[in-house]
Amino acid sequence: MLKNSSKILFLLIVMLGTLITISSNSWLAAWMGLEINLLAFIPLMSNTNNLMSSESSLKYFLTQALASLILLLAIILYMMKIQINNDMSSLPEMMMFSSLLMKSGSAPFHFWFPSVMEGLSWTNALLLMTWQKIAPLMMMSYLNIKSLMIMTIVMSVMVGSLGGLNQTSLRKLMAFSSINHLGWMITAMYFSESMWLIYFSIYTILSINIIMFFNMFKMLHMNQLFSNFFNSKSLKFILFTNLLSLGGLPPFLGFLPKWMVIQSLTINNQLMLMIMITTLTLVTLFFYIRLCFSAFMLNYYEPNWTNTIKFNTHQMIMYLIMSFTSSGMLFLISIMYFML
Numbered sequence: 001m002l003k004n005s006s007k008i009l010f011l012l013i014v015m016l017g018t019l020i021t022i023s024s025n026s027w028l029a030a031w032m033g034l035e036i037n038l039l040a041f042i043p044l045m046s047n048t049n050n051l052m053s054s055e056s057s058l059k060y061f062l063t064q065a066l067a068s069l070i071l072l073l074a075i076i077l078y079m080m081k082i083q084i085n086n087d088m089s090s091l092p093e094m095m096m097f098s099s100l101l102m103k104s105g106s107a108p109f110h111f112w113f114p115s116v117m118e119g120l121s122w123t124n125a126l127l128l129m130t131w132q133k134i135a136p137l138m139m140m141s142y143l144n145i146k147s148l149m150i151m152t153i154v155m156s157v158m159v160g161s162l163g164g165l166n167q168t169s170l171r172k173l174m175a176f177s178s179i180n181h182l183g184w185m186i187t188a189m190y191f192s193e194s195m196w197l198i199y200f201s202i203y204t205i206l207s208i209n210i211i212m213f214f215n216m217f218k219m220l221h222m223n224q225l226f227s228n229f230f231n232s233k234s235l236k237f238i239l240f241t242n243l244l245s246l247g248g249l250p251p252f253l254g255f256l257p258k259w260m261v262i263q264s265l266t267i268n269n270q271l272m273l274m275i276m277i278t279t280l281t282l283v284t285l286f287f288y289i290r291l292c293f294s295a296f297m298l299n300y301y302e303p304n305w306t307n308t309i310k311f312n313t314h315q316m317i318m319y320l321i322m323s324f325t326s327s328g329m330l331f332l333i334s335i336m337y338f339m340l
Helices: 003-021 027-047 053-084 089-106 112-118 122-129 131-142 146-163 171-190 197-217 222-227 233-247 255-267 271-296 313-339
Strands: none
Touching: 003 027, 003 131, 027 053, 027 122, 027 131, 027 233, 053 089, 053 112, 053 146, 089 131, 089 146, 112 122, 122 131, 122 171, 122 197, 131 171, 131 197, 146 171, 146 271, 171 197, 171 222, 171 255, 171 271, 197 233, 197 313, 233 271, 233 313, 255 271, 255 313
16 A cells, blocks of 8 residues: 555645644634644555445445534534533534544444445455544544443444354454444543543554555465465464454453453452453454464364465564563553552
8 A cells, every 4th residue: 555655645744634633722623633634544445456346435434424513413413512602502513522432433333334344455445444543532632422422332232243143255344343332442542531432553563464464464364364374373373362462351451451451440349341342342352263263273174285375574573572462461461560
């Protein structure tokens, strides 16, 4: 993607749009940043190798344009409310929050997200899962609407868990996983301004790790995981360890942000919410373990004729460093914590 100079320009404008949103001191300037970000991301989505990319970019544009329209209307209502000094209840705030949920792809406005992901290349899918969520989440953290947040948390975790069960496409699987993690991020936001940023940072590291791997081996569907490259057992082991880390299995780094959120929920006596989201996230872990189980059985069927894969040394070194981070960092953080 980055070999094309125009793509680099659009990528920089996407980053600029996000930075305008998170550094602005008025709602209107934040809305403007979201629009710059949207209009620069559409050209990045075009891909001649993927027939679905034009459909995805159209779906993305229509959804984001509708969300922007609702957001702008809510901002105008909010400004009128301040000028008139007349209490209009919390309707403008709720409209703003709902439009931001739609922009980030959170439940119950998640319907566009998996189908858009299906038409993207892995690089664009990574951008949509990580960078494109920063601005809406940052704006959401300014609007702490408790009742709407709890409804969104439960629905996002539920949709992310149950939606991924019958998927064979890896991009859709990652999309539903992203919706699930988004529920956890909003839970972190419910309690702390900074906790969701820690969660988001760790989620981004794990997503980069896995998507870099899928992109390296051109994997798009589940059956490719079992027949593509498994003349290397160590590589297979590293990939599935990273998948389990993204699912939040305790010995790995992916469990750390979930641990923090669970602890906050317990301290604040939100036990019912904690039980619901933890139980539903176990379903997400189930479909990751279902992927990994046969691969961890090292005598799994492997074809005799496999294509030899030429590795880029720099890519592999970077991948191994990041894999070590996702698998061993929780142990190191725990040691540092107890030493301090």
